[in-house]
Amino acid sequence: MDFLDAHALPGGQVLVQMSPNVGECLYAIAGELLTALDTGRLGGRPLRNEDLFPDAHLLLREARGFRERHGAAMRESVTAAVRAIVRGWPGTPAVTLDPAWLRAWMITFGHAQVLYLRKPRWRDGRAWARFPVSGRDVTLGWLAHAQDAVALACAVSLCEPPVSGT
Secondary structure, eight states: OOOEEEEEEGGGEEEEEEOHHHHHHHHHHHHHHHHHHHHTEETTEEOOHHHHSOOSSSSHHHHHHHHHHHHHHHHHHHHHHHHHHHHHOOOOSEEEEOHHHHHHHHHHHHHGGGGTOSSOGGGOSSOSSSOOOSHHHHHHHHHHHHHHHHHHHHHHHHHOSOOTTO
């Protein structure tokens, strides 16, 4: 059975435990993303900043300007995070993430979704929450789960001990 769970640990760390298959698949996906970032290609086409970073502004002209000013720095930050995951985690079924690794994990598996989206999610007219209809959809679901589980573990660790009235 495939699974991925994350649990808060003391000191702001998170333990991610997964089935061996999930670990191997996530590691392979991170490697594919690093290759796309390093080569600037996504399959047979360029990997554009528009693919990696959603529009920060309602007007396309302003969004383009934002990406022109900040796209290289944002891409460099994403590449560094993905490289840290690929070089520092061999895809084992358990990994402990400290705060820096938490950031790299979230960046990596958030941006890895670009490998499987047909169109940017924020421009797709279909609802995001739907039943998967292809292997691509299943992979997107696992990437979202890899982020959600870690985010929930972080939220729990940040909120402990619970304070009355919050």
